[in-house]
Amino acid sequence: MSCCDETTARVPATDVSRRSLFKGAALVAGVIPAARPSAAEAQGKQIKLAYCSQLLCGVPYEVARSGGHFKAHGLDVQLVYTRGGNAAMQALVGGAVDYAATALDVAVQAYANVGADIRRFAVTGRLPLFAVVTAPNTASQIQSIKDLEGRMVGISALGNADHALTLYLLKQTGGDAQKVKFATMGVNLLEALRQGQIDVGVVQEPALTLLRRAGARVLVNAMDLEDAKHHLGGSFEFMGVAVRTKEIEGRRPEMVALAAALADALKALRAMTGDQLSAALPKEMTTGLDLKELGEIIARHRDSLYPETVTIDLDAAKRVEQSLIAAGLIKPGASMSGLHDTSIVGG
Numbered sequence: 001m002s003c004c005d006e007t008t009a010r011v012p013a014t015d016v017s018r019r020s021l022f023k024g025a026a027l028v029a030g031v032i033p034a035a036r037p038s039a040a041e042a043q044g045k046q047i048k049l050a051y052c053s054q055l056l057c058g059v060p061y062e063v064a065r066s067g068g069h070f071k072a073h074g075l076d077v078q079l080v081y082t083r084g085g086n087a088a089m090q091a092l093v094g095g096a097v098d099y100a101a102t103a104l105d106v107a108v109q110a111y112a113n114v115g116a117d118i119r120r121f122a123v124t125g126r127l128p129l130f131a132v133v134t135a136p137n138t139a140s141q142i143q144s145i146k147d148l149e150g151r152m153v154g155i156s157a158l159g160n161a162d163h164a165l166t167l168y169l170l171k172q173t174g175g176d177a178q179k180v181k182f183a184t185m186g187v188n189l190l191e192a193l194r195q196g197q198i199d200v201g202v203v204q205e206p207a208l209t210l211l212r213r214a215g216a217r218v219l220v221n222a223m224d225l226e227d228a229k230h231h232l233g234g235s236f237e238f239m240g241v242a243v244r245t246k247e248i249e250g251r252r253p254e255m256v257a258l259a260a261a262l263a264d265a266l267k268a269l270r271a272m273t274g275d276q277l278s279a280a281l282p283k284e285m286t287t288g289l290d291l292k293e294l295g296e297i298i299a300r301h302r303d304s305l306y307p308e309t310v311t312i313d314l315d316a317a318k319r320v321e322q323s324l325i326a327a328g329l330i331k332p333g334a335s336m337s338g339l340h341d342t343s344i345v346g347g
Contacts, residue, residue, distance in 0.1 A: 046076040047254065049241070050088040051101035053081040053285060056205065057239050059277065059298060060124040060306060061101060064265035066280040072264070073257040081285070092118065092242060098251075099258070103128070104237045104320045105161045105329075112334040117245045119341040122259040122310040124266065125239030127228050129305070130162050131208045131221040132169065134200050135193045139217035142200060145169045145231075149179040154189040154201035158182065159329055162202035168323035169220060169231060205297050225304040235307070235316035236323075248341065255344045263310045263345075270306075274299040311345050 051058055061079055064070050070077040082088045085102035092100035093116050101124065110116035134142045142151065148170065155163045163182065170177045185192055189201035194214055203211065205223075212218065221227045228236055241258070243251060269277065274295025278286065286294065307313070317340060324330045 046078055047099065047258075048078045048080055048097040049099040049101060049258075050080040050082050050091045050097040051239075052085045052088055053083070054129065054204075055281060055285060055294070056129050056298065056301065056305060057101075057103075057125065058281070058285075059269060059302070060239075060262055060265045062280045062282065063269045063272070063277075064261050067265060067268055069261040069264040069268070070258075073261040075254070075257055075261060077258070077261075079282075081282075089116070089118075089242070092244065095244075098247075099241050099243055101239055101241050103161055103239060104317060105164060105324055107240070107242050107339060108321060108324055108336060109329060111339045112330045112336065118242045118339070119245050119248060120240045120242045120312065120339055121255055121341040121344040122262055123237060123240040123307060123312050124262055124310060125305055126235040126237060126307045126313065126316060127225065127305050128161060128165055128222045128236055128238050129204050130165055130202050131204075131223060132166065132200060132219040133193065133203050133208060133211050134217040134219065135196050135198065136211070136215040137196045138199045139215055142217065142219070145173045145219055146175045148200060149176055151199040152181045152183055154183045154185045154192055154198040156187045156202070157184045159327070164323045164327035164329055165222065166202055167327040171326045172231065205301070206293075209297060223301050223304060228304075232319055234319065235313055236319050237313055237316040238305075238320075240312070252344070259310050259345050266306055266308065266310065269302060272299075277302075309345070312340050312342055314340065314342075 049061070051061060065077065065079055080091070080097055082091060085106040088100040088102050089106050089110050091097045093110065104120070107118065107120055111118060132145065142148070153166060155166065157163065167177050170180065183198055185198070187204065188207070189198070189203050190207040190210060192198050193201045193203070193211060193216065200219070208218070208221070220231045222232065222236065225235070228234065241262070243255060248255070275292065276295070277298045278291040278295035317336070321330070321336055325332050
C-alpha cells in the first residue's frame with residue numbers, strides 16, 4: 001500500500017483563488033488507457049504497463065511515451081492509469097497488464113505477504129513523494145519528529161507508505177509511536193492542516209507548496225535528497241517496474257528495451273523545461289491544472305526524485321523494507337532477495 005493508493009488529490013476551489021497555484025485537479029478514476037500510437041507508428045506487439053495516476057510518479061513514463069523513447073527502442077507501450085499502486089499490482093498479478101510500475105512498498109508487501117510471483121527489474125524513483133509538515137498554527141511548537149509525541153498526525157490510511165514512513169522516522173529519532181495519534185484522512189490533508197484540525201500531516205504536492213506559503217514548518221521533506229540522506233540514511237527506493245516471474249525469459253529482450261527506454265527518459269527529463277515536463281503529461285491527468293506551476297514543481301523536485309539510471313539500488317530497497325518492518329507491515333526476517341532481478345539492467 002502506498003501513496004498511490006488514491007488518485008491525484010483534488011485541490012479545493014478555495015485554494016484556487018487564494019493561492020493561484022492549481023486551478024483545479026483532474027481526478028482520474030478507474031483504469032483509463034493513455035493515448036495509443038497509430039498503427040503506422042507502432043513497432044512490435046503492444047505491451048500494457050500500468051501505474052497509479054499520481055503525477056510525480058508518472059513523469060518518467062510519460063516522458064518516455066511523449067518523447068518517443070519507447071518507440072525508439074521498438075516498443076508499442078500502452079500506459080494504463082489505475083486507481084492506486086495496489087490496483088496496478090493486482091492488474092499485473094491477475095494478468096490484465098504485462099508490467100506494473102508501483103512504489104516498492106506495494107511490491108514488497110505483495111511478494112512477502114501474499115506470495116505474488118513477481119520480479120522488479122528497473123527503478124524510476126528513488127524517494128517517497130511525502131513531506132511531514134506541521135499545521136501553520138503548530139509550527140512554533142513542533143520542531144522535530146520527536147515532537148510528534150502527544151500530537152495528532154494526519155495520514156492517508158493506516159498501513160500506507162506515509163504511515164510506514166512516519167513510524168520509521170519516529171524509530172530513527174527515538175520517538176515513541178505509541179504516544180502519537182494517527183488520523184486517517186485520505187490523501188488530501190491540506191484544509192485539515194490549514195484549519196488546525198490536525199497538528200501535523202504527511203502530504204504530497206501541491207499541498208507542500210501551499211502549506212509552506214501559509215507558514216507551516218517542514219519537519220522532513222522526503223522528496224529532497226539531502227533531507228532523505230539526513231533522516232533516512234540515503235535514497236529510499238520508490239517507483240519501479242515489475243513483471244510476472246514466469247514470463248521473464250520469454251520477455252527478456254522486451255524488458256531490456258523497456259528499461260533502456262526508461263533510462264533515456266530519465267536522462268531527457270533532466271534537461272527539459274518546466275513547460276515541457278507538464279506538457280508531457282496526458283490531458284486526462286492535467287485538465288484544470290495550472291500547467292506552468294505544475295511544471296515548476298516537477299522541475300524543482302526532479303533531481304532528487306528521479307535517479308540517473310534505472311539500476312536497482314539494493315541499499316535503498318533495504319531501507320524501505322526496514323520501514324515496513326518498523327510499521328509491522330511485513331514480518332522481520334522476511335527475505336526480499338528474490339524480488340529484485342538485477343540481470344536486466346547492469347547484469
